Amino acid sequence: MHTQRTAVAALALVALAACGTEKGSAGSSTPAEPDVPLTGTGWTVDSVTAGGQVRKAPADAGIAFEKGRVNGSSGCNHLSAPATVRGATLTVGAATSTLIGCPKNLQSYETALRKTLTGKLAVHLSGGKLTLRTQKGDSVTLTRKPAERTPPLVGTAWKVDALTDGASMSTLPPGTAGKARLTFAKDGSVRGNLGCNKVSGMAKVTGSTVTFGPLTTTRMMCKGPAMTLERQLLKVLHGPVRYGIQHHVLTLTAHGGTGIRATA
Template sequence: MHTQRTAVAALALFTLAACGTDKGSASSTPAEPDVPLTGTGWTVDSVSAGGTVRKAPAGAGIAFEKGRVSGSSGCNHFSAPATVKDDTLTVGAATSTLIGCPKNLQWYETALHKTLTGKLAVRLSGGKLTLRTGKGDSVTLTRKPAEQPAPLTGTAWKVDALVDGASISTLPRGTAGTAHLTFGKDGSVRGNLGCNRVSGMAKVTDGTVTFGRLTTTRMMCKAPAMTLERKLLTVLHGPVRYGIEHRVLTLTAADGTGIRATA
């Protein structure tokens, strides 16, 4: 398991206000002012870096929420803060999962991370968002139709990361995609902890899930799976805070440890 320290590109702001015009051309069409980004998802179309245009893979996208941006390169997930002034976005440090990606995805992800860093010129026009570096490299995105967050109950949540305060860690090697939870409308919770199946009851109130006694099967698995299971059971105990941003669920215990899962 690797705690993320790598700075990746990210964006965060509630509204891009008064983006202005593209200063590179007197005939440029003015960008749309006061376009709200909070709660808006963006699909990454392509990345242009070093003279090469790389089409984004399926699933690559960004969502703006509460002064941060979270997203996926199509392989790894990332999250970070940023600041905007006039038509310039300055990207701050970020956290990212470190899943080993196939070569074709890794080439795209590397280009995306190198491009979305430092100061970026922002242009919004016709539902398209363009972020451009001083060297002329750019990322183009398309605004997604408005969508409601995934509901807590009835959704199969796949655990994809562990949280410890502001740090995000990948799952133990070999356990990706094994742990999942589903909350029932009847107050039940069922799923898998990466090794054993789990079931029990969980009371959902405003912003809190209070787990009752959970029962599990008794299989013995290899060390990475058992490590993940122990960490999950530590979080899934008593009252924990929950939050949903689009299709991402976070469960956080009182000590700041938690898990992140995707619908």
């Protein structure tokens, strides 16, 4: 009888051990794969391989991973999209982009980048190199940028390069790119150019808010697109505005959600 009880107990222990190691069983201790550390990093795009063709990226093409988003430049247009990392998988949602007309060869690269940098991507990170690969085998290869000092709001010359509205982003009116600039001074003033007329006034910085006082402008008569840009900028540069700086990009967002994107 004693021998029979011992055998039954041994069989029970074997059964319990088997249950504990069964895939998906209760009490499974299989550790989750750690997320690849991309948030807060910036990358230079080396090339895009799509449809068996390798397209080399222009020198100023790059992307940065921020909390919940990927932002960057194709070398012509700026793009932004929601992005999440789970283990070694990056999921990129629908992107918004400026709509600057690009040279034909650059447009081909940009189209390939946008099509490849979307959906679920397998992430391979090795040292300073990053590869993002689609299920079809297309890929984006990138090189880690050296850590950059985030430029301060005050004392930096900011060039306006896009208009924003919530999560969407649009290009500046035709012929106005590179003309609108803002510089915030230590004495609480701001001055710059709205794309045609010069602007100056007060801008008090408190935490993550800039409160613009009355702004004065010169009275030059400008062509249609320049005046359109000026009116759009003045709508944002009024009263309290939320600001944020990621890497070398400044965003100013008014209460209604409209805003400005500028680069240092």
